[in-house]
Amino acid sequence: MSKTSEVAVMNGKEIYKRLLVYVKPYWKAFVFAIVGMAIVASTEVGFAALIKPMLDGTFVERDPFYLTFIPVALIGIFVIRGVGSFAVSYCMAWVGRNVIRDLREQMFDSLLRLPTAYYDKSPSGKLISKLIYDVEQVSDAASRALTILVQDTLILFGLLGWMFYLNWQLTLLFLIIGPLLSGMVVFINKRLRLINKRLQDSVGDVTHVAQEAIDGQRVIKTFGGQTYERDRFEIANQQNRRQFMKIIVTNATAVPVVQLVASCLLAAIVYLASRPDMQDSITVGTFMSFIAAVLMLFPPLKRLTTINAVLQRGIVAAQSVFEFLDAKKEVNNGNEILDSVSGKIEYRNVEFQYDEESNKVIDNFNLQIAPGETVAFVGRSGSGKTTLVNLIPRFYNTSAGQILIDDVDTQTVKLNSLRQNIALVSQDITLFNDTIARNIAYGAMSDATDEQVIKAAEAAHAMEFIRDLPEGLNTIVGEKGMMLSGGQRQRLAIARAILKDAKILILDEATSALDSESERHIQIALDELMKNRTTLVVAHRLSTIENADKIVVLDSGKVIEVGTHNELIEKKSAYASLHNMQFGET
């Protein structure tokens, strides 16, 4: 326990330093806020100080000056206080919201540059909760907690100073019991930090389970996964409640106990001050002003204990945010630009494993693809077809060996430039919740004209169904394209690839969701499209690849045969038996 919390404290300091970097651009507002805090604190002390002349001057001595001065001063104090606290609220919120915006911007930027492997490992719920929830928590620490820490510390010292001025003996008594209070605060502090870490994890778990249930609702329905999902959710939900309750219990116990100790202190002060030897030096005004100061110390003390919950939550959240910002980005240290490539591709002794511990998915793979050639990858599910084509746009980097495009090692090429030359229709189609036109003319192609989009959609045989939609190309496709059928989604993805008009085309099961009729139509379009570009096709339906220049048969990431359809059929080996299975020939 002590060891881990020491590490956390160290990190805590570093985190504050790093957060300050984000606050720095807004330091002027920050200074205004601090000035506001000083104003609020001084009015607090001023109010306690005003009690002495109010009682001694007004009620005891009936001094005419004080009779008018005190009421005016009272109003004045609260006017100044109002101005100060407005400045604090406004400026701190301004700084806080700006820091949130900056952090989110950086995080989103970081998100876009993460390697595919990072996404494989992190559930999207966790990533989203970092971006939404954790960042808010950080701002809480940056503004609310800080307001209380600075302002209340100022009030604390101001009031203590005033108390010393009034009577040092009574103040000393207060200072002896005071550390007891702060000791308790430190203890609570440590405990809250621990629980908060667990709370944050449990929030991520709840989001994650819920998200999976939402995304997978069809699978849950058809496979009767309700009980399993409900159990999973219940565990996460329970854990979340438990962690929240722990925080509440810690807070709810801490506050009354601290107050009890404080009331004992007050009793001791009253007892001491009323002893005969003290009575001469203490006027009614002095005593009441002193008591007022002690009483006014409680709220800031109380806030200083409760604020730890927010502060600690902020540290944990900031840690999570900074960890995310520091996550390794996609390796992009090549400088070469691939301009007007011919489309020659070479796999040279390529090895690949997803994890250092896991087995090689691709093992010593060699293949040369001439410009304009169509190469088909076939093989059992899990044999590494998708993996092989994913290596070309460097979604993953080879563990050993090279992939060359036009004899240039892709490792030495700028990622942007590399990917500009590749159009991809992947096994799982991605559509954005936007219009059909904007899904086809996505990203760098967004300035395509309507004619170009329609032409691409025609070629992909997508216009047929798009015309039937009420809004045509301007129809919103819904989240992940849910409003469309699987085949329609695939045709949009093909249209997108057609529009990109890149030299290298990758089709990973691009027509698997289509019926034979549509597939034949698209095949004609695809054949046209493949004509003067290098195409890598992955297909289970062998009928679609019979015309390929080369068919590469894979097994466990290794090439077992290469040849044209006719050559391989004649060889009567792996491909031929696959073919026979699909077509029932002997």
Ligand SMILES: Nc1ncnc2c1ncn2[C@@H]1O[C@H](COP(=O)(O)OP(=O)(O)OP(=O)(O)O)[C@@H](O)[C@H]1O
């Ligand atoms: N993101 C990943 N992380 C770890 N392992 C993976 C990942 N993706 C695939 N694998 C593993 O790599 C192997 C090859 O997968 P790959 O997706 O390349 O197969 P495939 O030939 O495309 O199969 P299919 O025909 O079913 O699409 C499989 O054993 C799979 O378990």
Ligand SMILES: [Mg+2]
């Ligand atoms: Mg695959």
